[in-house]
Amino acid sequence: MAEAYGTGAEAGLDPASGPGPDHAAWQAFCDALKAAGDRILESDFPTAPEDRAEGFRHLAQQAVCWLTWGVGHLDPQDPRFMRQNDLLTRWGGPNVDNVYKHARIDDDGVYRIRGLMHSCEEFLLALRIGNMHQEKYGTLHEVTATDLGIGPGDAFELVLGGPEPAAEDPAVRWIPLPPGTRMVAIREYYYDWRETEPAVFTIERLDTRDPVSAPPPPRLSPVRMAEQLHEARSQFERSITYWNDYQRAARARGDDNTFIQPRTEPKGLKGLVYGFCFYRLAPGEALVVECEAPVARYWSYQLYQLGWFEPVESIHRTGGLNHRQTAVDPDGRVRVVVAHADPGSANWLDTEGRPEGMLTFRCAWSDNRPEPTARVVRLDELPGVLGPDGAGGTVAPARRAAHIAARRANAAWRFRT
Known part of the structure; x- marks a missing residue:
């Protein structure tokens, strides 16, 4: 290029x-x-x-x-972060708890990323060859805010590439650029979906373009x-x-309404595992999903459309629930209900009435690897199957409405311009 x-x-x-x-x-x-x-x-x-x-x-x-x-965003000499997988540019099964930012870089360059975490609770920075759908792709290095000692509310400065500093500066974290790096990708994590300020990231190249004296392009x-x-x-x-093709191949690995157990995606992020279940539900049916409670920094269940691999509506409905939004049952297990109509369970994933779709289980930076199971039951059987406390217990319509209102308010802040 x-x-x-x-x-x-x-x-x-x-x-x-x-x-x-x-x-x-x-x-x-x-x-x-x-x-x-x-x-x-x-x-x-x-x-x-x-x-x-x-x-x-x-x-x-x-x-x-x-x-x-x-x-x-084609020029690694003058990079800018592009927000992807927001409410407009979704592709590749994005996580609804994330904000994604990508910038083009060269492996022989030196770059500085500065920012403020605000309400962001975690970020994952990945140095990549390219996007997963490209002929050449893969993750060459990854690091999290936790690894770097950065938390909510913190200001930070990262230097990517160049020689390792002789003396450690506690205010600056250095990250090497592996050969072949062509982009830096950042995933910001928002767990509570509160109406608060999201993170800010900037990037500039230091080795070839002095921001003060360099002539304009x-x-x-x-x-x-x-x-x-x-x-x-x-x-x-x-x-x-x-x-x-990715979804069709994944579906062929198992049977509908049965989990394809979690694994790390080939050439993907080492800290994340994914499990898939392709559901097919008739009216009046529900899918009950169960697993041991993950011991992890982050986990979630999310629904996706077939064909386009976009999330099912998760702002005006509950198409996805993460570890902060999901109630663990008294026996220490997690149960969620996938259904077309509200079953009254707190841990309900709303299909939007789609007769079939894809359910993804994510688990990140975990000490265990739960293996979810799933079974189809009739909606009228749910009380007997779950008992009074199963799937997070029951939730009143007013509480459900308040939960949705909070999701809308958070999205307005997180994806504002």
Whole structure:
């Protein structure tokens, strides 16, 4: 990938000679949009009218996501954090308890990240080759705020790359850049979903671009614009089919309504394990999920759409519950109920009425590895199956409404501009 801005002369361009590489790249991106709209109508994608409507929304949002990344965040000489997997740019099964930020970097560079944690309780910083849907991807190094001694409310400064400092400065944490690093990815964790200030992160390059004396970059060239559009198209095209194939392959590893037990994803983050259960529920049925209580810094159960791998509504409904939001039963076990209608249980995951979908169990930085089980029961059987205290006990409608109102208020703060 070219790291310097071109002028167009190297490609023999004449401003008066007609369309250049930027025009061709733009046409290719538009062709990719049209082809994706046809592709999601094929039989290996969800076929219900509501699913397809969500599919076209997904395509529009993916176009926004990857145009922003390719056109606005391609230069490791002058990096900026891009917020991804927010309420608009969801892809790849994002965790609803996270805010994601990505920035382009070089493995031979030196970068400084500064920030304020505010209400953020944890972050995970990963140095990566690329995104999971790319031909080359993988995590080369990961570290958490806890590892670095950073907690809620703290200010921090991190230096990525360059030689290890001879003397330790308690105010600055140094993180090496492994060969092959092309991006830094940060996941912020919010457990309580309170109406409070989220974290702030900034990034700048130190070794080649003095923020005071460096001249501004030259004007954008046709060649550089073509590179940016090519990157956006490549990411867009791969993301559309990759995650549908990923879900279909995962579903084929087991039976519906049965858990595929937790594991660390290949080339993924070492501190996180994931378990999957693809549910299929008729009206009047519920899926009861049970496991021993995880001994972990973080864990959660979350529902996802098929095909697009986006979260089921988790702001105006309870499509996901984490360890702070889930009640542990008196016997020390965790039980949640996946159902189309409110069963009156505190630990209810709302399917939005979707007859089938994907349930993900996440467990991070844990001392044990629970293995969830699942079984289908009729809604009218739930009281006898759970008893008076199962699945977190019963919850009154007013309390449920207050919980949803708190989720909406938190999202307004966490994803504000």
